[in-house]
Every structure is written in structure tokens, then in C-alpha cells.
Amino acid sequence: MEITFLGTGGGTNEERFKTCIFLPLNEKNNLILDVGGGTEIINQFAKAKINPACVNHIFISHTHFDHCLGLPAFLFYLVTEKKEEMPGKMGIYSNKRIISDLKEVLRITGAGALKRWGDRLIWIDTGLEKPVRITRDCSLLAFPAKGGQELKEQDLSCLIKLSRLQKSILFTGDTTPNEYLEKYARGVDTLIHEAILTHKNVELAHRHGHSTSQDAGKLAQQAGVKQLVLTHIYRESIVKEKSLLEETMKYYSGPVQLAHDFETINI
Numbered sequence: 001m002e003i004t005f006l007g008t009g010g011g012t013n014e015e016r017f018k019t020c021i022f023l024p025l026n027e028k029n030n031l032i033l034d035v036g037g038g039t040e041i042i043n044q045f046a047k048a049k050i051n052p053a054c055v056n057h058i059f060i061s062h063t064h065f066d067h068c069l070g071l072p073a074f075l076f077y078l079v080t081e082k083k084e085e086m087p088g089k090m091g092i093y094s095n096k097r098i099i100s101d102l103k104e105v106l107r108i109t110g111a112g113a114l115k116r117w118g119d120r121l122i123w124i125d126t127g128l129e130k131p132v133r134i135t136r137d138c139s140l141l142a143f144p145a146k147g148g149q150e151l152k153e154q155d156l157s158c159l160i161k162l163s164r165l166q167k168s169i170l171f172t173g174d175t176t177p178n179e180y181l182e183k184y185a186r187g188v189d190t191l192i193h194e195a196i197l198t199h200k201n202v203e204l205a206h207r208h209g210h211s212t213s214q215d216a217g218k219l220a221q222q223a224g225v226k227q228l229v230l231t232h233i234y235r236e237s238i239v240k241e242k243s244l245l246e247e248t249m250k251y252y253s254g255p256v257q258l259a260h261d262f263e264t265i266n267i
Contacts, residue, residue: 008263010235021171030057033059039073042077053082059171071106090122145173147178176215187225193211193229195211195215195230202215217256227257
């Protein structure tokens with residue numbers, strides 16, 4: 001199975017699109033993790049030569065603009081430009097609070113997309129630490145991205161299990177080191193972990209709900225993950241991408257790479 005990174009940048013990175021990851025599940029089901037930050041999501045699909053109409057499952061980790069604001073443009077594009085190809089139903093997975101906020105975002109900015117989709121939009125509350133079935137062979141388990149101190153369930157990470165392939169993927173979203181990551185990262189095949197800064201700026205990173213490359217490397221090593229992929233990258237003028245990799249490799253002895261837009265990674 002191959003994962004395609006359509007967006008790998010942090011919110012203010014001018015050179016990268018914002019977080020959006022494409023996972024083909026089977027011939028009839030495709031999942032994206034977050035939807036980036038705006039209308040450029042349509043361009044990203046075009047450049048990657050992926051038909052956006054093949055997507056019928058979307059997981060949203062939280063409502064920061066760089067993770068969710070591609071949703072209105074994506075849904076509007078499908079319902080207006082891809083009527084004959086668009087999926088019969090679209091599953092959108094997140095917790096109750098995020099779902100409520102997403103509906104409001106669509107109401108305000110979606111140019112009628114919410115009404116046009118109607119009951120073809122299926123809103124699935126992931127709950128907490130309860131596996132949700134996406135397909136017969138794929139389940140998604142969401143948990144708090146900031147750990148037990150996050151009282152309002154504002155941000156999510158997720159663990160995806162692909163039973164037919166006997167593979168697992170953990171997507172951190174925007175996170176800080178916490179007990180849930182330590183629990184669910186154990187032995188995963190692919191850990192997709194944000195790494196916004198190096199550890200010399202750890203206080204800044206953690207204060208804003210983000211992780212460092214050292215955080216990612218330590219977690220991957222302790223959890224025994226099979227491969228680590230760094231994403232959600234700050235702009236090069238602030239932190240050198242090479243330094244993120246170098247710091248990670250000091251703490252993680254397995255294979256690690258820093259994802260780029262349109263890059264495909266085998267799991």
C-alpha cells in the first residue's frame with residue numbers, strides 16, 4: 001500500500017501545502033487525513049494525478065485552518081464539477097465538537113455545499129479510544145492529541161489498522177508528547193509524526209501544541225515503530241529541514257524520512 005502526501009507544511013509554510021494525506025484502502029474506498037488549508041486542495045489532487053472523486057472518507061484531526069479549511073472547497077468542487085463521478089456518500093470522521101464546528105464552517109463558507117450534499121454527507125463521531133469501522137478491512141481509532149490534560153477533546157490523533165494487509169498507521173495531527181501516543185504507537189508500521197521545530201525551541205513548540213523532531217525520534221524509538229515519517233514542516237527560513245532529520249536520527253535508529261508534497265511512501 002502506498003500513502004501519498006498531498007500537503008506537508010505547517011500553517012505558515014509558503015512552499016508546502018498544508019496537511020493532507022491520501023490513503024487508498026481498496027478499489028472502492030479511499031481516505032484522506034485532514035484537508036489542508038483552502039482551495040489549493042483541488043490543485044494538489046490535480047498535480048498528484050489523483051481523481052478527488054475517488055475519496056469517500058475524510059478524517060479531520062482538528063479545526064485549525066491549515067487542517068480543515070480545504071473541506072468547503074473540496075466538497076463544493078465534487079458536487080459541482082464531479083457530479084457524475086462523486087461518491088454516493090462521504091463519511092467525515094471526527095469528534096462531536098469538531099463535527100459541529102465543521103458544519104458551521106460549511107454553512108458560512110461552503111457556497112451551498114452542505115445543502116447540495118444533504119444526507120449524502122455522513123458525519124461519524126469517532127468518540128474516544130473506540131475503533132470505528134471504515135471498511136471491512138480498515139478501522140480508525142481516535143484519541144486526544146494532547147493527552148489527558150486536554151479536557152475538551154479539541155485535537156485528535158488516530159490509529160488506522162488495515163487487517164487485510166496486517167499494517168498499522170498512526171497519524172499524530174498536531175500533538176505534544178503524551179501518554180496516549182506512547183500507548184498507541186507501540187509497534188506500528190508507520191508513524192506519521194509532526195515535527196515543527198528542533199528541540200532547541202522545545203518550549204515554543206510545546207506551548208503552541210506542537211512537537212519537535214527529538215520528540216518524534218524518542219517516541220518512535222521507545223515504541224519500536226517500523227518507520228517514521230516527519231511532516232507538518234515549518235518554513236526553511238525558520239528551521240532547516242536537514243536539522244530536523246539529523247536530530248531525529250540521534251534518537252531513532254530505524255528508517256526515517258521527511259515527507260514532501262506529492263511524495264509517495266510505501267508502508
